[in-house]
Amino acid sequence: MYVCICNSVTDKAIHKAVAGGVRTFAELQAKTAVSTCCGQCTSCAKQVLADALSAQPLVQTISWMPQLTAA
Ligand code: FES
Numbered sequence: 001m002y003v004c005i006c007n008s009v010t011d012k013a014i015h016k017a018v019a020g021g022v023r024t025f026a027e028l029q030a031k032t033a034v035s036t037c038c039g040q041c042t043s044c045a046k047q048v049l050a051d052a053l054s055a056q057p058l059v060q061t062i063s064w065m066p067q068l069t070a071a
Helices: 011-019 025-034 042-054 057-063
Strands: 003-004
Touching: 003 011, 003 042, 011 025, 011 042, 025 042
Parallel strands: none
Antiparallel strands: none
């Protein structure tokens, strides 16, 4: 499904970006350009990002947290 019509960003593209390491909305915007034009897709894009992040394995989610990996 298209999430962002302006930039042709799909839910699959957002899930792929998260699988590739994206963890924040700003990172998602930098990677896909989602929600960088009219902004009408922002709430939907944030929801798809949240869903994609929650679907990530716990170990992968924890590994990007610097306070847990530094030492
Ligand atoms: S629909 Fe995403 S910026 Fe317009």
